[in-house]
Amino acid sequence: MKTIGVLTSGGDSPGMNAAIRAVVRSAIYNGIKVMGIERGYNGLINGKIKEMNLSSVGDIIHRGGTILKTARCEEFKTEDGRSKALNVLEIFGIEGLVVIGGNGSFKGAQKLSHSGIKTICLPGTIDNDLPYTDYTIGFDTAVNTVLHSVSNIRDTSASHGRASIIEVMGRYCGDIALYAGLAGGAESVIVPEEEYKKEDIFRKLINGRNRGKMHSIIMLAEGIGNAFDLGKEIEEKTGIETKVTVLGHIQRGGSPTAFDRILASKMGAKAIELLIDGASGRAVGMKNNSLIDLDIDEALSQDKQFDKDMYKLTNILSI
Numbered sequence: 001m002k003t004i005g006v007l008t009s010g011g012d013s014p015g016m017n018a019a020i021r022a023v024v025r026s027a028i029y030n031g032i033k034v035m036g037i038e039r040g041y042n043g044l045i046n047g048k049i050k051e052m053n054l055s056s057v058g059d060i061i062h063r064g065g066t067i068l069k070t071a072r073c074e075e076f077k078t079e080d081g082r083s084k085a086l087n088v089l090e091i092f093g094i095e096g097l098v099v100i101g102g103n104g105s106f107k108g109a110q111k112l113s114h115s116g117i118k119t120i121c122l123p124g125t126i127d128n129d130l131p132y133t134d135y136t137i138g139f140d141t142a143v144n145t146v147l148h149s150v151s152n153i154r155d156t157s158a159s160h161g162r163a164s165i166i167e168v169m170g171r172y173c174g175d176i177a178l179y180a181g182l183a184g185g186a187e188s189v190i191v192p193e194e195e196y197k198k199e200d201i202f203r204k205l206i207n208g209r210n211r212g213k214m215h216s217i218i219m220l221a222e223g224i225g226n227a228f229d230l231g232k233e234i235e236e237k238t239g240i241e242t243k244v245t246v247l248g249h250i251q252r253g254g255s256p257t258a259f260d261r262i263l264a265s266k267m268g269a270k271a272i273e274l275l276i277d278g279a280s281g282r283a284v285g286m287k288n289n290s291l292i293d294l295d296i297d298e299a300l301s302q303d304k305q306f307d308k309d310m311y312k313l314t315n316i317l318s319i
């Protein structure tokens, strides 16, 4: 393999830069030329491509976002869009491609692999919603960002004797809410994977107040009802003043944690190892602390396992 490309696609996530750095440096170490493709599949279709060298990825391991920029590209979902992309890959002599993104990006990569381009996918998303890997690049940083906010909100919540609903991202996956909820001592964690009764939340709040508790954190995963409506209902049913904070895109930025930088570095290097071995259509993941790779279709067809034990523990500890 003489020349490969690397792109980031879908939502960005902290650690994507560390992954790009690992891809570029491992490739160059192995005598492979690397082309950086800007704005995901959009840049691929439009030929936004430039060669990368050792210093292109200097001073980025600690930076959030992605130096290659990212995009969601509807055109790439069409045959016509992908055929333009294949032409561009041929023009630039790109034989292998490393795609860093979420499940949509993986689907696009698999289609390129079926057209003869050797593709390797790295899981880059804060949501931790890819079923085949224990962790995605950016998830740990997002959880820590949420945790920092929980601490700040807890201070003011306690001073005023209020309850706080904190809405976090995750799309259809409750992992950010669950991990940050357990680590932040949330009283209730509401996730799409588990049914919940509002009455349980009200009862916990009232019990807590009766034993002198001055703050209550309710961690709410996005997409499950309206946080502000829930806040009003809590006030009506418990008499406890309730504030809502929607953390939003703050969770997608920031310097990656050591965990994410190491995960990204290991995965980036693994992608190059796989390409050198002639692999294609593979997804790299981390299972039980070991790097794994498997077919993209198999990776996407697995069911995401929600950690019910962790959810139960959160409820026990917040009794």
Ligand SMILES: Nc1ncnc2c1ncn2[C@@H]1O[C@H](COP(=O)(O)OP(=O)(O)OP(=O)(O)O)[C@@H](O)[C@H]1O
Pocket: 009, 010, 011, 012, 041, 071, 072, 073, 074, 075, 076, 077, 078, 101, 102, 103, 104, 105, 106, 107, 108, 109, 111, 124, 125, 126, 127
């Ligand atoms: N079925 C598909 N076929 C071809 N390309 C696809 C397909 N699904 C998604 N893509 C491409 O991948 C891009 C990124 O997908 P998507 O917007 O779903 O984000 P993602 O990779 O899942 O990341 P995130 O989890 O951060 O949202 C899409 O904009 C599109 O270009």
Ligand SMILES: O=P(O)(O)OC[C@H]1O[C@](O)(CO)[C@@H](O)[C@@H]1O
Pocket: 011, 102, 125, 126, 127, 169, 170, 171, 222, 252
């Ligand atoms: O930045 P956008 O395009 O609004 O997407 C937001 C979505 O992307 C994510 O941040 C990452 O997939 C989700 O948690 C969220 O639902």
